Amino acid sequence: MNTQLETALTFAKNNVRVFPLKCNSKGEQILHSWKEEATTDIEQIQKWFSEANNNIGICTGDGLAVIDVDVKQSSKGKELIQNNLSNFPNTYIVKTPSGGYHLYYKVDRPIKNRVRIYDEIDIRGDNGYVVGEGSSIDGNSYVSNNRPIASANEFVYQFLEGDKEKKEPATVAQERINEGQRNDYLFRLGCFMQSKGMEDDSIYAALTVENQKKCKPPLEEDEVNNIFQSVLRYQKQIIAMPDKQPLNGRFTVKQLMDEKLENIPSIVEDMLTPGVALLGAPQKTGKTFFCLQLADAITNGKDFFGRKVKQGPVLYLAFEDHKYSFSHRLKRMGVEPNENLIIRFFASGENFDLKTCVEEEFRKKINFKAIIIDTFAKIRKSGDRDYESEYKEIAEYHKLGLLYGLSIVLVTHLRKEINPALPFDSIYGSRGLTAGADCILVMYKRNHISKTRQLTIQGKDIPDDEITLVQTDKCTFEIAESEYDESLDENLSKVINYIVDKKSYEGSHDQLCSELRLNIRGKGLPMLMRKNIELLKDSNITYEILPRTNKARKMKLQYLGDDPI
Known part of the structure; x- marks a missing residue:
């Protein structure tokens, strides 16, 4: 059996992100945000799993989907998988401490996280995770069959779509939830609230109240917390609230002029708006x-x-x-x-x-x-x-x-x-x-x-x-205090504009003076250039005096400011 570190390194080398979970836990987090901090960085992974006995989270999505088969409530999910295995490619399978199974598949399309697509079967896809091989719960470990992860075939993709005829049972109409149904009821309820973007504290409080008032007898507090942690493994959605003043609709001119509409507030006055x-x-x-x-x-x-x-x-x-x-x-x-x-x-x-x-x-x-x-x-x-x-x-x-x-x-x-x-x-x-x-x-x-x-x-x-x-x-x-630059040397301006346009010049100072019809000669241009060397740099122009030859000493000007597009 692979250790947590061995499992983490194997997945990381295959470009699958991993992260640590607390020892003996499927959902308790060590990181501030596993979605942001999960990584394939080998050095970071070794720090996480070399010293502490952390459990390991394997991120799904980005080409990886996992069929999560549970057996806590019934064996229906396990039986359904066994009936389909002959059509599925042989793949990497992890057996969980509770007797369930995780079937890993490489996928070439987006796969969403879905709860109970069949009896006792969930799908872990985009923005989800599963607990990896080598982790343990109450001394019982996650173990694998040591096969490579196979690519999904059409039978797998059809299976991932779920039972289209299966209808979700009503979970909020029941007044009494008896033994055998309590875990499933609270889990479904928690997933529903998570999918609607409710705050974590609100979800936990609701599960606690529902457990006390509807579950007969109520579950222990630790068990409710475990259900809550499992719920958090699924992606929380955003509910975009409509604007107070809708932008669409049908109005008469009178209605528009009579209605008191609030102006859309600027981010920066007269510069940036939403x-x-x-x-x-x-x-x-x-x-x-x-x-x-x-x-x-x-x-x-x-x-x-x-x-x-x-x-x-x-x-x-x-x-x-x-x-x-x-x-x-x-x-x-x-x-x-x-x-x-x-x-x-x-x-x-x-x-x-x-x-x-x-x-x-x-x-x-x-x-x-x-x-x-x-x-x-x-x-x-x-x-x-x-x-x-x-x-x-x-x-x-x-x-x-x-x-x-x-x-x-x-x-x-x-x-x-x-x-x-x-x-x-x-x-x-x-x-x-x-x-x-x-x-x-x-x-x-x-x-x-x-x-x-x-x-x-x-x-x-x-x-x-x-x-x-x-x-x-x-x-x-x-x-600026003044609108335009003052006292710009006309000769220097001509040189800079010429080099920006031509990109480079190599020759004598006198030749450049003649070509640009500058009103300076001799040592005048070299002195002007040296005096304004910083201004040339600001204009992305380099100025270089070349080694003397038999003829007049040459210089080189080059413009370096072109932006490649």
């Missing part, structure tokens, strides 16, 4: 610092560039950075440590679905006001960039934002050429994106050596606006 927002900015303009400053303002309820903010938690989804760079940025900005700004990092190429992510986070009872996705390109589901496809995609995020009353901020790319008169046209993609967005923000430099940023704002029921920002030594932004 729904979906696009934030476009070129590379190296400080968009990550801008986003972190926005998140910090919402989290702490601080004004954002003089605009009132709806305070609440913020979720930042980082697809292009790691935690070390974020830690450095936050410290440099002087952000105060808090528990309400949550940053999640994702590996390159990791599968991601925003709707699922939002549901998982709200299941933790955190009422987010904004979710910032950096960057939008990393979560795109379709490669199509036509109007219809992009409008359909952005409309899904719009509905998601309205449903949860939050602003979903999608950080996106801009085209390389930005027309200051039409900055919103620079957002990369079709007009389907901007047409479907509730708010659009574009941050850019008016020219390549500008020290300021222009933030243009447009949206539904939001007045058009433009703010001139300057980045401080802490890399945070503040409103």
Whole structure:
């Protein structure tokens, strides 16, 4: 028989996540959230199972389904499985301490958790788990037949669909629950409440009351708690409550004008509303610092560039950075440590679905006001960039934002050429994106050596606006005292604009002066370049003096700021 550690390592090596349970328990948790903390990390697994005698939870879903056969109330489930085994592939089977069975199968489609699809048979699928081999209850162990896990065939898939003619018996109409039915009644009742998203405390309290008032005789308190722990193994659903003011329906103009409708509260006054927002900015303009400053303002309820903010938690989804760079940025900005700004990092190429992510986070009872996705390109589901496809995609995020009353901020790319008169046209993609967005923000430099940023704002029921920002030594932004940069050297401006356009230059200083018709010669250009070396770096331009040859000493200028799309 495998030990808990051996079982855990075997499943982890096959990309199945595992986690520890308390010794002698099927449901008592050690972790804060097994769904979030279950892992395939070998080092972490060895810490969990090398020293403590923990039981092991095997996560189902993501290609793994388990048929859970119970024998506590009757042998009907066991008999049904035995009658079907000739049609099922030989697979890995674990016998439980109570005499039941777990039949493991690899699956190529989503399988939901389902309770009592047949008499004494449950299905563990997406977001579920089973207790693994090597675990024990009251000295009795989970043991296996040591076979590999087989892929499900069509007979298995048909079995997983359940008995379509089987009707669930009524469980709330009975006034008296006798011995033999008590466990099943309380378990079904608990699963029903769990499926409706009720709080854990409420479920336990209800089971306790039902046990005392209906079960004859009542079960012991420990047994009720065991039933409750089993119930928690199933996924808790979210009940989305309708808006106080429904957005759909049929109204006359008089009804609409007479009805007192509450305005949808802004997340940031005249800037962000519930729904979906696009934030476009070129590379190296400080968009990550801008986003972190926005998140910090919402989290702490601080004004954002003089605009009132709806305070609440913020979720930042980082697809292009790691935690070390974020830690450095936050410290440099002087952000105060808090528990309400949550940053999640994702590996390159990791599968991601925003709707699922939002549901998982709200299941933790955190009422987010904004979710910032950096960057939008990393979560795109379709490669199509036509109007219809992009409008359909952005409309899904719009509905998601309205449903949860939050602003979903999608950080996106801009085209390389930005027309200051039409900055919103620079957002990369079709007009389907901007047409479907509730708010659009574009941050850019008016020219390549500008020290300021222009933030243009447009949206539904939001007045058009433009703010001139300057980045401080802490890399945070503040409103600039003057609208445009002053005293920019005309010669330097010509050089920077030329290199940004041509990408590189190698030659003498005099040749460049002649080509650009600069009003300086000789040592004037080298002195100007050395004096403004930091400004060149800010413009993503490197300046290098090349080794002397028989001819005039050459220099090399190179632009490094192109953003690959």
